[in-house]
Amino acid sequence: MRNTDRKEKFRQIVENKFQIYNSLFMSLPYDKMSNIGMLLPFLYEESKEGYDAGKTPEEILENFFTNHTHLKTEEEKLDLLFKIIQYIERQVVLFDSIEDAAFPSLHSDSDAGTVQNIFERATQQNSLQQVREKLNQFGVKVVFTAHPTQFYPNSVQRILHDLKTQITADSITQIDLLLQQLGKTPFLNKEKPTPLDEAMSIIYYLRYIYYDTLGELFTEIKSIFKTDGFHLHEDLFQLGFWPGGDRDGNPFVTADITKKVAEELHLSILKSYYSHLKYVRRRLSFRGVSEILDQLSTKLYDAIFKEECDISAEDLISEIDKAEEILNTKHNGLFKNLLDNFRDRIRIFGTHFAGLDLRQDSRILQKTIDFIVSKYDQENLTENEKFNYLIENKPQINFENWEDNVIKDTLKTVSQIPEIQNKNGERGMNRFIISNAEAVKDVMNVLAFFKVCQFEDDAIKMDIIPLFETMEGLGNGESVMKELYENPIYKKHLERRGNQQTIMLGFSDGTKDGGYLKANWEIFTTKEKLTKISEEYGIKVIFFDGRGGPPARGGGKTHDFYASQGKTIANNKIELTIQGQTITSVFGNKEQAKFNFEQLLTAGIENDVFENSKKELSQEERHLFEKLAKSSFKKYSSLKANPLFVPYLQEMSTLEYYGKANIGSRPSKRGGSSELRFEDLRAIPFVGSWSQLKQNVPGFFGVGTALQQFKNEGKFNEIVELFKGSDFFKTLILNSMMSLSKSYFPLTSYMKKDKKYGDFWQILFDEYQLSKDLMLELTGFKTLMEEEPISQKSVEIREKIVLPLLSIQQYALIKIKENPENKEAFEKLVMRSLFGNINASRNSA
Template structure:
């Protein structure tokens, strides 16, 4: 479908309909709503024009109350500002629902990357055989996380879902009722969610979107090739398993989440069997299906208590599969195969989801493991572990592994809650595997991995938790995050592969190794360009090493929503790897709001899952290949990365960097929002240090003030230097030739389109931050100009006008909210200087900041 048709569809079904339905808000029976609804457009226009003239947000607010609202009372003014924030929040929900409702018309559902397009050439025998062969050793793994970027409470997400359906059906009366409901529904979580609460929200998407879409994809491909296939889309789950920096995640929570996942998938299977019973009404079939249903119900009951049931519960998914295969065979033998396809569809689901639904990953920081090993080494070997060199640590760990009764040293961890949870979490993994199957919890991820010894430590800790040396069904996954760690990762993996203790473990696991790479922390540490380039180089180095040593390596990308955290058009990055890195598996995290924005309905989930699924297959089977990077192009990208890195490091090391973040952005307010169970900082007390900042609030803080520094900073300066060195033609050719480079630049365009330096232009003359603000603004201008020059576009994202138009509307919607937030922050600074935190005004401005935070993130979609 041509871009022009998609743009017209967006204009008709989203932009124009938004104007129509937005007017319905004014008809709702809420006090003061009409006044605010009339004043908000006037305020928005005032914000636009006044910011362009260089006025600061507090001046704009004062002018609004003097010229438009005619209000001088502080409490009355505060009420109007809060009402406007609430109004904008609900406008954003309406826009979300309109975009979701129009998804099938504003996206080309038969474009390259969709399953329909991918399967078109199957009448070519060579293509057919290639795809069939690839599918037997290929899958994608989508890992859902609850990192704090999801600001809509569950009840609001439900309204968005119903509103989407009403818009699609053009039910004006129902739309008005839902907007009325929306107006009466609070957007605020009354308390911080627990890890189990977060897991429940994600399970809603597992059941509503992922289950039907993955089942359909698996069934379609098995029908196409008339053969059972391995599970092609696997699901992972971090809620309840990720305890890195989150003391609220315990072994008990991990087990509780695993049980709920099993209960949820059994519930789906029971529905499937009941649906089969409505069709398979033949003699002998009904009692068979009734028995299967009752065994599933007994399995559910067994989850909650071990009391005897009338029917035997299934001990594993394989037993359920065997019963379904019997039903299928009976249909073939006695009913001419009638309704066999429905049974095969259920079989596809069970082969994909088993009794676990999604695999729980357990994650903890390497520092915690090493500290615990100090105790264990001292207990068993009377050895001071910490000061040992890396070879000495590996040797000591090898010696320790051979000790028969490692789990006798419980005094080493029971006195410390954090240490005890490490051992209990490994015990929980074993219990979950026994109950839900090995796939239910068989990966242990080590954050902040810097050495081979840190990976070997998990073998020791697993022994302490009771795992037998030759029966450890655990895949140990190192996570490399900072730029130095990414550069050193291949050396670490080589030492690990050459360690007999670990190689023996790898042999038990089929010589398969997963390596995780962190885009968020990589960008925070080294900047957007260098993080992406170093991860690319890291993958190549580890892939080549692993291939040489006969080890299958899979890369697991820790990605967020925005480009600054590895998001943007993610599938294009994987498609760009063709010919450079083999991708038998594509694994990535889907975080927070990205779950609802990209997988919130079956239509959007189907499209986005298919794009990810085919991204690793298109290259190997395509008749037209993208040119591989030449040696000069590699050198150019390496130089580009080095220049961008230097520029970003200069910014990061600027003496005002953290002060600017704390003073100008609402960074310090994230911890006061009830949006996540995990704290926003690694250390809750004391002065702010850059290394203590978590990547998510770091990126989100820049987004709140519309500067989006992590998504582009360093790019403009690097390009400027290269152009001055005569590399402009080479860069333009690289943009045409390399999908990797093109996607890198176009994702940066998204970050820049969501930036608005006019909002903070009042800082240009600030006595402390004036020069620093100019530094940031000039890099944004430089990046914008050079991106247009290298890409040949007259405007940013001219190549993707639907995304561009969506960003423009969202930024227009959120403008009054941003001005209110900046005004509140400025007033808080004034009151803090007067040491006047106890006054009513301070509390009011504080609440305005909190109220504006969530709405801003939701409006921008994936900016956190």
């Protein structure tokens, strides 16, 4: 389908439907929300026209109250604003549901990046065998995290799911009822969710979306590429899981929580098998076969509900094999495909469903090591000598009596790994990730913990994964891995792990630390160096990207990003984290999940099988990239060094409200100090605060300055050629354009008159304007995101929906500064407005 056709179809089945259902929504009788639907368009018009005329949010809201209401007291006005926020939140859900329902009509199985499309291309180019070979050695792993970037409670998630179903069926009566339910359903958590709450929320998706989606996609790929001797390996698609295992700075994640989440994952997959087996048994009612399946059903039931009973993946497959043998010999293999499909699910999901990763900050791990060696009067050792001492001596310790809970919990977490692996299988927990890794000792410290917990070498069935995320960490990556590969102790550990090393790279914190262009280029070149050094030492390296979703965090169009990386970067597996609104908007229902898992898989295949000169960078192009990154980094670093940088976020944005809202279980910054330091800021509240301001600094700042330098030198045409000739550079620019399209500086233009922050705001605006102008000139586009009309339209509609919400938020922030002794009500207004704005921030695939 051509872009013009897609755009017209989007207008018909998304934009028009939203207008129809929104008008229905506006007339429904909600408790305490009467007439809001009629007032909201007036607030939008006051906002749009007001910002165009240079008015402040305060002036816009006061005009709205004067021109369109009879309210006099501040209490009455606040009450109305809360109702408007509630209404807008529900508009966002309605638009989400309509857009989700339209997804299958806007995409087809033969679209670029689908499995069917790859098969057709491979057939035309006589490369089917290469694709099959790649499929057998490649894999995609999506790791779900609990980062709080999307705030729908489970009750609202279910309404969203049901709305999508009824919108697909055009059932006005049911839609009407669901919109009424939506109007009366709370959108807020009464209390902060616990790590277990967050885990259960995502396990819901595992059971009701990914179990079927990945199983059916696996079967489809087998069918499409079927030939004699072709078998797909079970790790083609993998799911990873962080809630309950990621204790990086989250004091609420404990060893007990980790164990509980592992149990819930185990029980959830057994429940999915039990449910699936019911369907299989309905068809396979034949003598000999049905008895085996009945017994298997009983065993699954007992494993779910009786503590003393359990079942392994091997046990399950063994019973299916027995049933299949009888089916083939006595019943002509009737419905054999049902057994094949069920067996494949067990091969994919084992008894773990998703692999639960452990993650901790390197500084916490070092603190634990320091404490242990101090118990043996060895605190004078260097950091390298400390881990060597513990690995060599394996001192027996009784950490149960120690006072420091974090240190005690670190060792308890390691000591219970065999128990979890025994129940969930080794794939259920086999990775320990070290945040802020910058040195060899950060990796070796983890190995030391296993020794302290009395693990024999063969019993350490865990991959130790450094996460390089700061500019310093990325810069050290090559030397750290070289030293590790040469370390005799770690070398033996890698041999036992099949000479395979996973390395994680943090786009989120990298972008926060180095700015958009520098971070992306640094990660690209770091991957190249790590690929080369790993090949030299005979190590199969896998890159795990902490990508998140929104472009400001290094996200953007995922297929294009991975398909553009070229031959100089190892392409053994695509692994990335997703969270929050990226889970619901990109993997939130079966159609979207299937499409986006396919996009990841085919991006990896494209890189190896299909030749494309635009993937490979020439030396001249690298020189241009380096110069752009350096110039951009210099500009971003000057902003970061500005003494007003952190105070601006503290005083003028919603940064501090992330920690106060009942959004997620973890604090909004690392460390326990009261002083807010840049390095302690977590990437999500950092990026989210810029997003709430509609300034999106991490997604563009420095790009305009870098492009301007080439223009000043009369070499802008070289960058134009780079854009035309490099898929990777083009992807970065298009992603940055999305950040620009979601920026709206008129919202905060009142800040330019602020005595303290006026000049700082002007710096941000000038770089935004420069970046926008030069990116349009570079691409030849007339408007931002011109090549992506559907995403462009979706962003446009969403920005229109939330503009009144943003006006209310800025109005409340202004009121808090004007009248700090009466700030409580306005602070609630700020926190409440966080939700709707971020829930609307999709378009980050």
